[in-house]
Amino acid sequence: MEKRGFFLVIMAGGSGTRFWPKSTSRRPKQLLAFGGEGAPSLLTQTLTRFDGIVPQNQRIIVTTQSLQRAIADEAPRVQVLAEPQGRNTAPCVYWAARAVAEKNPKGVMLVMPADHYMADLPAFRATIEQAGKWAEEHSDLVTLGVKPSRPETGYGYLRTAEAGGGACRPVEAFVEKPGLEKAQEFLRAGNYLWNGGMFLWRADVILAAFDQHMPEMRKAWEASSGRVETAYPQMTATSIDYGVMERAKNVVTFPLECGWDDVGSWTSLEGLADALNAKRAGGVVTGGELLAVQSTGNIVDAPGKLVALLGVSDLIVVEHGGAILVAKKDRAQDIKLVVEEVKKIRPELA
Amino acid sequence: MEKRGFFLVIMAGGSGTRFWPKSTSRRPKQLLAFGGEGAPSLLTQTLTRFDGIVPQNQRIIVTTQSLQRAIADEAPRVQVLAEPQGRNTAPCVYWAARAVAEKNPKGVMLVMPADHYMADLPAFRATIEQAGKWAEEHSDLVTLGVKPSRPETGYGYLRTAEAGGGACRPVEAFVEKPGLEKAQEFLRAGNYLWNGGMFLWRADVILAAFDQHMPEMRKAWEASSGRVETAYPQMTATSIDYGVMERAKNVVTFPLECGWDDVGSWTSLEGLADALNAKRAGGVVTGGELLAVQSTGNIVDAPGKLVALLGVSDLIVVEHGGAILVAKKDRAQDIKLVVEEVKKIRPELA
Numbered sequence: 001m002e003k004r005g006f007f008l009v010i011m012a013g014g015s016g017t018r019f020w021p022k023s024t025s026r027r028p029k030q031l032l033a034f035g036g037e038g039a040p041s042l043l044t045q046t047l048t049r050f051d052g053i054v055p056q057n058q059r060i061i062v063t064t065q066s067l068q069r070a071i072a073d074e075a076p077r078v079q080v081l082a083e084p085q086g087r088n089t090a091p092c093v094y095w096a097a098r099a100v101a102e103k104n105p106k107g108v109m110l111v112m113p114a115d116h117y118m119a120d121l122p123a124f125r126a127t128i129e130q131a132g133k134w135a136e137e138h139s140d141l142v143t144l145g146v147k148p149s150r151p152e153t154g155y156g157y158l159r160t161a162e163a164g165g166g167a168c169r170p171v172e173a174f175v176e177k178p179g180l181e182k183a184q185e186f187l188r189a190g191n192y193l194w195n196g197g198m199f200l201w202r203a204d205v206i207l208a209a210f211d212q213h214m215p216e217m218r219k220a221w222e223a224s225s226g227r228v229e230t231a232y233p234q235m236t237a238t239s240i241d242y243g244v245m246e247r248a249k250n251v252v253t254f255p256l257e258c259g260w261d262d263v264g265s266w267t268s269l270e271g272l273a274d275a276l277n278a279k280r281a282g283g284v285v286t287g288g289e290l291l292a293v294q295s296t297g298n299i300v301d302a303p304g305k306l307v308a309l310l311g312v313s314d315l316i317v318v319e320h321g322g323a324i325l326v327a328k329k330d331r332a333q334d335i336k337l338v339v340e341e342v343k344k345i346r347p348e349l350a
Numbered sequence: 351m352e353k354r355g356f357f358l359v360i361m362a363g364g365s366g367t368r369f370w371p372k373s374t375s376r377r378p379k380q381l382l383a384f385g386g387e388g389a390p391s392l393l394t395q396t397l398t399r400f401d402g403i404v405p406q407n408q409r410i411i412v413t414t415q416s417l418q419r420a421i422a423d424e425a426p427r428v429q430v431l432a433e434p435q436g437r438n439t440a441p442c443v444y445w446a447a448r449a450v451a452e453k454n455p456k457g458v459m460l461v462m463p464a465d466h467y468m469a470d471l472p473a474f475r476a477t478i479e480q481a482g483k484w485a486e487e488h489s490d491l492v493t494l495g496v497k498p499s500r501p502e503t504g505y506g507y508l509r510t511a512e513a514g515g516g517a518c519r520p521v522e523a524f525v526e527k528p529g530l531e532k533a534q535e536f537l538r539a540g541n542y543l544w545n546g547g548m549f550l551w552r553a554d555v556i557l558a559a560f561d562q563h564m565p566e567m568r569k570a571w572e573a574s575s576g577r578v579e580t581a582y583p584q585m586t587a588t589s590i591d592y593g594v595m596e597r598a599k600n601v602v603t604f605p606l607e608c609g610w611d612d613v614g615s616w617t618s619l620e621g622l623a624d625a626l627n628a629k630r631a632g633g634v635v636t637g638g639e640l641l642a643v644q645s646t647g648n649i650v651d652a653p654g655k656l657v658a659l660l661g662v663s664d665l666i667v668v669e670h671g672g673a674i675l676v677a678k679k680d681r682a683q684d685i686k687l688v689v690e691e692v693k694k695i696r697p698e699l700a
Contacts, residue, residue, distance in 0.1 A: 021658070291695065293688050294681075302674055306696050308371070308688045310677035315662065317676055319669070324652055326667055326676055327660035331644075338643050338658045345641065346656050 006132060007107045007203075008054040009096040010046055012063045012071060012114035013086050017339040018265045018332065021323035022287075022301055025350060028067060030114035031074055034269060034286040035276035037303070042115040042263060043074055049121060053128060054110065060099060061114070062092045084229050087237035089197075090244065094210055094217045094235065095228060101203040108135050109206065111199040111240075119259025119275050127167075128200075131254040134168055135200040138252075141209060141245060142200040143171065145193025145253040146260045151183035154264060156195040156241070158253055171251040174241055193255055195241070196262075206244070213247045266299050266316045267332045282309060288319070299329065323349045356482055357457045357553075358404040359446040360396055362413045362421060362464035363436050367689040368615045368682065371673035372637075372651055375700060378417065380464035381424055384619060384636040385626035387653070392465040392613060393424055399471060403478060404460065410449060411464070412442045434579050437587035439547075440594065444560055444567045444585065445578060451553040458486050459556065461549040461590075469609025469625050477517075478550075481604040484518055485550040488602075491559060491595060492550040493521065495543025495603040496610045501533035504614060506545040506591070508603050521601040524591055543605055545591070546612075556594070563597040616649050616666045617682045632659060638669070649679065673699045 016029025023029050030046075033039040040048070047059065059078045063071045068082040081095055093111060100107045110132060118124045127144065135142045145158045157175040174195065178186060186192035201209075210217045217235055224230035236243060245251055261271055269286055273279040282292020288302035295309035302319035309317070314329040323342070327335060343350040366379025373379050380396075383389040390398070397409065409428045413421045418432040431445055443461060450457045460482060468474045477494065485492045495508045506527055510519040524545065528536060536542035551559075560567045567585055574580035586593060595601055611621055619636055623629040632642020638652035645659035652669035659667070664679040673692070677685060693700040 289696070291688065291691055293684070293691065304672065306673045306692070306699055308673060308675045308677075308692065310675070310684060310688050311681035312665065312676055312678055315676065317674065319674055322654065323656045323658060324667065324669055324674065325658045325660070326662055326665065327658075328662055331661035334643070334660060338641065338660050341641055341643065342656070342658065346639070349656055 002052055002055055003108070003132065003136075004055070005104060005107050005136060006054045006058065007100045007104070007109050008047075008050050008059040009093070009100070009109050009111045010043070010059070010061045010114050011089060011092055011111065011197075012043060012061050013067070013083060013092065014113075014115065016115070017336045020318075020335055020339045020342070021320040021325055021349065022318055024321070025066070026070060029263065031070055034263070034272075034301075035278055039276075041074055042117075043071070046112060046114050046116070047075060047078065049118065049124065050110070050128075053125060053132075058103075058107075060096055062096055081228075084232050087232060087235060089240040090214065090217070090238050090242075091232055091235040093199075093206065093240045093244075094214075094221070097203045097206045097210070098221065098226065101207060105202075105204050106136075107203050108132055109199070109201055109203055111201075113197050115263050116196070117259075117261045117263055117272055117275065119261075121258070123258035124256065124260070127254055127256050127258065130167055131200050134252070134254070135202060135205075139205050139208075139250060140201070141205065141248055141251045143245065143251060143253050144196055144198040144200070144256045145169075145171075146196045147255050147257045148187050148192065148194055151180060151187045152194065153177060153180055153183050155262070157186055157192045158195050160191045160193060160253055160255075162191060167254055168252050169255070171245075171253050174246045193253060194260075196256070196260060197241075198256075199240070199245075205250075209244050209248050209250075214243045265332045266301075266318070266327075266335070267329055269299060297329070321349060322346075352402055352405055353458070353482065353486075354405070355454060355456065355458050355486060356404045356408065357450045357454075357459050358397075358400050358409040359443070359450070359459050359461045360393070360409070360411045360464050361439060361442055361461065361547075362393060362411050363417070363433060363442065364463075364465065366465070367686045370668075370685055370689045370692070371670040371675055371699065372668055374671070375416070376420065379613065381420055384613070384622075384651070385628055389626075391424055392467075393421070396462060396464050396466070397425060397428065399468065399474065400460070400478075403475060403482075408453070408457075410446055412446055431578075434582050437582060437585060439590040440564065440567070440588050440592075441582055441585040443549075443556065443590045443594075444564075444571070447553050447556045447560070448571065448576065451557060455552075455554050456486075457553050458482055459549070459551055459553055461551075463547050465613050466546070467609075467611045467613055467622055467625065469611075471608070473608035474606065474610070477604055477606050477608065480517055481550050484602070484604070485552060485555075489555050489558075489600060490551070491555065491598055491601045493595065493601060493603050494546055494548040494550070494606045495519075495521075496546045497605050497607045498537050498542065498544055501530060501537045502544065503527060503530055503533050505612065507536055507542045508545050510541045510543060510603055510605075512541060517604055518602050519605070521595075521603050524596045543603060544610075546606070546610060547591075548606075549590070549595075555600075559594050559598050559600075564593045615682045616651075616668070616677075616685070617679055619649060647679070671699060672696075 220234035283298030507525040570584035633648035
């Protein structure tokens with residue numbers, strides 16, 4: 001059921017250098033499509049998830065000015081707020097909250113990253129409706145905590161008050177990305193959830209929280225009469241987690257069990273291979289055709305190309321535009337180092 | 351000095367699947383250029399080597415009908431003999447000898463493969479002139495034996511009568527590709543030379559040798575009145591080495607010391623990297639641009655592309671047309687297996 005009081009805020013300012021050369025500064029991760037010809041971009045998938053929940057004219061995408069055009073092309077019907085510069089998520093949420101409050105001070109903001117994956121859409125939507133209703137009726141900051149499916153060391157965690165219990169749980173603490181042992185402990189304990197960066201709150205509630213924990217935000221905003229070009233440089237460049245959530249007492253979470261996963265790097269696609277229908281003999285293929293001869297465990301994305309592998313394993317092989325990347329899978333996190341070098345020698349390809 | 355009695359015969363029928371995807375059935379190895387933009391093809395380099403030695407109108411390229419057009423485009427001024435089917439080198443040499451004899455029965459044929467490399471052109475030309483003079487004045491089958499620079503197991507060898515001595519040496523035996531230990535022994539012994547498949551003889555001398563050792567060739571030729579379509583299927587499909595050279599008693603060799611090397615596979619380019627000006631940090635690059643991050647010993651050919659390597663070693667990375675190959679270097683000889691598979695699924699790329 002579409003809710004007149006619901007607003008969708010998608011944070012889409014990321015650069016996604018980890019997917020280079022498929023992603024570039026002009027075509028970041030959120031605009032990429034994985035899973036073959038005609039697959040929708042991650043951003044479009046994110047928007048579509050809220051069809052029937054949030055009206056089209058109550059959707060906002062926050063991105064950077066350099067991406068404004070590309071985002072508007074991808075989502076022509078959605079309002080775009082273009083940040084003069086990236087200053088982490090706190091200023092981004094503040095601006096969006098102001099924009100929502102202008103239309104409806106009691107409006108419920110569903111704040112979501114642009115680039116995630118959900119296997120079970122009905123489950124996601126059920127949780128959203130439940131958590132949205134709570135946010136509408138309470139002066140709480142609601143976050144969605146993802147039920148962990150593995151001892152993941154790449155995410156932060158929410159420690160909740162109790163392992164079992166009802167759908168809504170108070171959040172006791174925000175926990176930094178753990179080591180493997182800690183992550184295994186969290187998984188066993190049962191009262192730890194992945195922090196997926198998904199929030200629901202009324203505009204008036206989050207603005208009050210900003211006033212309490214980051215009063216400089218209102219000051220910068222009002223001194224600039226709401227002109228972001230002037231306000232932004234004076235806002236504290238920090239995350240909404242660090243600036244508000246970790247300090248607030250009125251944080252609750254709704255556990256989410258919908259096969260949620262981050263699409264954070266080439267190797268994260270391996271976990272999504274079945275869902276993307278991207279598994280082949282020899283590896284995971286999210287673009288192009290793979291011919292694997294005595295080769296295993298590779299990740300391939302080269303739309304329109306035949307990629308032949310001979311006697312190689314655990315490689316990432318990507319072709320896009322004028323660039324080809326061949327990387328060892330265990331170096332996936334270092335692709336950003338490559339991009340730094342590319343910026344120097346061939347900036348048009350970075 | 352150009353010699354009116356010299357004829358150049360280039361054998362250019364090979365398919366060169368080992369260089370796929372740079373080489374394809376329509377663009378075999380001899381038509382490839384290594385060493386960057388504007389570099390001449392191997393065939394053109396071979397032809398150029400004989401400028402000033404063999405007149406332009408006394409040059410013949412023997413190739414297959416399927417390559418006739420591409421070869422003619424590459425060498426428009428040269429006579430092309432297009433074989434109805436590939437039947438190894440003996441029929442090819444027989445036909446070429448007939449073609450030369452028609453113009454000049456005492457003409458000296460310089461029979462060369464299309465796709466080799468020479469570092470020291472003056473040394474090559476000096477040996478050619480010396481060996482050509484010998485062939486002109488003697489009824490001998492002259493072969494050029496390459497002085498080995500390493501214990502190569504990929505070539506056949508000529509065993510010569512003496513280690514030191516003059517420029518012209520009798521050949522005692524043709525030796526098959528040896529194992530490493532044997533090859534090391536040959537290198538030490540000093541009286542073994544690589545069999546580079548380069549021959550010099552008068553047309554009448556080689557035709558007499560065919561009559562003696564492969565009399566069926568003349569029979570097939572005369573029964574077909576010189577129509578190759580009819581003659582070829584009746585000729586014995588064997589190599590000139592096996593059919594004639596190994597049986598003949600009048601074989602001599604001139605040792606060649608000119609940095610000769612076969613361009614037989616991607617890995618053979620490593621030995622030629624300096625000469626091709628193709629050495630870079632991270633590997634050998636014969637096309638495109640390489641950005642190597644913690645990567646060593648790779649071979650890259652991707653004209654017009656930036657190839658970024660991260661944490662990988664000893665790979666062959668090639669992009670051409672609609673195909674990308676990533677292979678372990680020690681599997682270079684198995685690229686033909688890949689091509690067999692490509693023929694099945696994407697014949698237009700093979």
